[in-house]
Amino acid sequence: MNPKFLISVMGATATGKTSLAIDLARHYNTEIVSADSRQFYKGMNIGTAKASQEELALVKHHFIDVLDVDQEYNAGKFEVDALQVLDEIFQKNDVAVMVGGSGLYINAVLFGIDPFPSINTESRLKAMNFYKENGLQALRDEVRELDPVYFLEVDLDNPRRLMRALEVCYASGRAYSSFRSQAPQPRPFNTIKVAYNWDRAMLYERINQRVDQMIDGQLIAEVQNFLPHSNKKALDTIGYKEIFEFLDGKIKKDEAIELIKRNSRRYAKRQQTWFKKDEEIYWINPLARKEEIIDFMDKKMKPNGGI
RNA sequence: GGGAGUGUCGCAUAGUGGCUAUUGCAGCAGACUGUAAAUCUGUCACCUCACGGUAACGGUGGUUCGAGUCCAUCCACUCCCA
Numbered sequence: 001m002n003p004k005f006l007i008s009v010m011g012a013t014a015t016g017k018t019s020l021a022i023d024l025a026r027h028y029n030t031e032i033v034s035a036d037s038r039q040f041y042k043g044m045n046i047g048t049a050k051a052s053q054e055e056l057a058l059v060k061h062h063f064i065d066v067l068d069v070d071q072e073y074n075a076g077k078f079e080v081d082a083l084q085v086l087d088e089i090f091q092k093n094d095v096a097v098m099v100g101g102s103g104l105y106i107n108a109v110l111f112g113i114d115p116f117p118s119i120n121t122e123s124r125l126k127a128m129n130f131y132k133e134n135g136l137q138a139l140r141d142e143v144r145e146l147d148p149v150y151f152l153e154v155d156l157d158n159p160r161r162l163m164r165a166l167e168v169c170y171a172s173g174r175a176y177s178s179f180r181s182q183a184p185q186p187r188p189f190n191t192i193k194v195a196y197n198w199d200r201a202m203l204y205e206r207i208n209q210r211v212d213q214m215i216d217g218q219l220i221a222e223v224q225n226f227l228p229h230s231n232k233k234a235l236d237t238i239g240y241k242e243i244f245e246f247l248d249g250k251i252k253k254d255e256a257i258e259l260i261k262r263n264s265r266r267y268a269k270r271q272q273t274w275f276k277k278d279e280e281i282y283w284i285n286p287l288a289r290k291e292e293i294i295d296f297m298d299k300k301m302k303p304n305g306g307i
Numbered sequence: 308g309g310g311a312g313u314g315u316c317g318c319a320u321a322g323u324g325g326c327u328a329u330u331g332c333a334g335c336a337g338a339c340u341g342u343a344a345a346u347c348u349g350u351c352a353c354c355u356c357a358c359g360g361u362a363a364c365g366g367u368g369g370u371u372c373g374a375g376u377c378c379a380u381c382c383a384c385u386c387c388c389a
Binding site: 048114118263271 | 332333335336337338339340341342343344345346347348
């Protein structure tokens with residue numbers, strides 16, 4: 001049996017991932033696994049810069065439009081689901097393409113994420129209410145009490161992390177840290193990671209332009225459809241939350257647009273921080289031709305791995 | 308020509324004469340194993356890896372033990388009256 005390769009197209013928002021992934025998938029006559037935590041959702045199209053209907057028709061995409069906005073999902077489920085899909089793709093093809101900018105979700109597929117117990121609503125609410133009623137310091141104390149090990153590692157300023165630990169403790173009756181091994185899981189495929197290395201200023205310019213295009217492309221109408229769901233987690237998303245504010249009359253349209261640009265830039269910055277750490281990523285020139293990139297891939301997939 | 312006002316780190320802003328000059332934005336750097344487009348942190352005059360040091364509130368003088376803050380004057384800009 002031939003070795004299997006997963007080409008993972010990563011990088012910040014607006015770097016051109018979608019188009020590159022499609023070209024690669026077409027060339028290898030394979031399918032795409034999307035690792036984008038917002039493109040899972042039906043109807044979130046313009047604001048997430050989802051591939052167009054025409055593009056989606058060119059290549060089979062997985063994990064696009066698979067959830068309604070009131071459905072919850074997480075990186076752990078994604079690991080399981082994505083591995084299964086990859087397994088199916090590798091039954092008929094030696095190459096698969098994954099594309100996305102959600103670092104945690106990508107890592108879940110590539111390295112695995114430790115199995116945690118599922119959290120019942122009660123435990124989640126208990127953790128949330130504990131923070132709401134007692135404040136940050138008490139939240140820290142509670143974590144120190146229930147999981148002294150994690151207390152030493154966790155970001156004590158980040159209520160989200162603290163609440164997460166607590167809900168696991170509450171739901172399982174065990175320390176959150178006892179579930180963490182952080183050991184990379186073996187995968188039945190090789191991974192080639194690539195990302196475009198845009199100059200920061202140029203990337204920001206692309207982001208600004210793309211936001212303007214989204215507005216022209218009826219983003220506001222799209223967001224309007226979700227008004228009844230504005231409190232859902234899926235809609236706590238750049239491009240949506242700002243438009244909700246505008247539709248609520250809290251800010252002007254121009255302000256909303258500027259905020260979307262600003263928040264997208266910040267988001268891109270965070271993504272870059274995340275991906276910068278990954279020393280296995282091949283950073284490719286944004287001006288490189290697709291044929292050159294495919295050449296590069298072919299070499300990497302040869303038995304000697306491009307040596 | 309007369310009168311009024313403003314001038315604080317890229318932009319915007321705070322600053323009863325008293326010690327380390329606010330805060331926001333932009334920028335930069337970072338954390339992050341189930342909300343991740345989320346959440347959180349640092350930095351942001353100059354020198355230094357750091358401890359720390361040196362400056363600085365348009366310019367210059369002055370009052371004062373002490374001035375971003377008071378006074379004088381000059382410069383720049385804004386507004387009003389001519």
